[in-house]
Amino acid sequence: MNEAGRPTSSRKLILMGRVTGAFGVRGDVRLESWTEPRQAIFRYQPWILRAPSGAERELRGARGRDIGKTVVATLPGCEDRDAAEALRGTEILVPREALPPPAPGEYYWVDLEGLRVVTLEGVELGHVSHLFSTGANDVMVVRGERERMLPFVQPDYVKSVDFDSGTITVDWDPGF
CATH class of the missing domain: 2.30.30.240 (PRC-barrel domain)
Structure with a gap:
């Protein structure tokens, strides 16, 4: 880790979405997902969660669902509304190698x-x-x-x- 709390490896990370707030009282979070369809974000793991402070941590086992206007996720270790709200603004990144190869003539x-x-x-x-x-x-x-x-x-x-x-x-x- 460097002084900003970021890993010093040179692997490429892809921004896939972000946490927009808490959902309910059990620790679920609302996500803004930039995958198509939106719930496809759960196919690409592990997630690297980057807090607004820049600190990063790896998370495996996120699961969730599309509920119409938003995507709701259950994250391991996020047990209550306060923990979920503390994640607001956290970016969700995945390692480039977690994505499937692009189709011929298409590029990431x-x-x-x-x-x-x-x-x-x-x-x-x-x-x-x-x-x-x-x-x-x-x-x-x-x-x-x-x-x-x-x-x-x-x-x-x-x-x-x-x-x-x-x-x-x-x-x-x-x-x-």
Whole structure:
């Protein structure tokens, strides 16, 4: 652990949801789940719980259900409403290796982060900092000599993703 209470390992963690508060008096918690469907969050374990303070701990055996407007979870060791309420704001992360392999032509964003981005002509634009969704399409934020936002649209702009070489090739004007 480092001084912030975080593990010093370099494994990639994927943010899957967060605790939004207590549910009932027996220690169950309400979750905001970013999986599809929402209750699929329970398929991916162990969970790494990251408190708002940054402290992390591993949890196995979470179970729960979708009750319409929210997902309710029962967590081992969380026995009463006070313990559940103390988890409010806690992020739920899972190790990247807990996720199934993506389908051909699909990618987990975390796998794209850090890859080098080059144009068809070989001009290096930088490295993928992160991605975000606009609703219409996903956008790669590429940081190099300056920051660029490129639509992650295949095959229009993103021509190839090569994990072996760590490179994404794009059809993009370097001046834009």
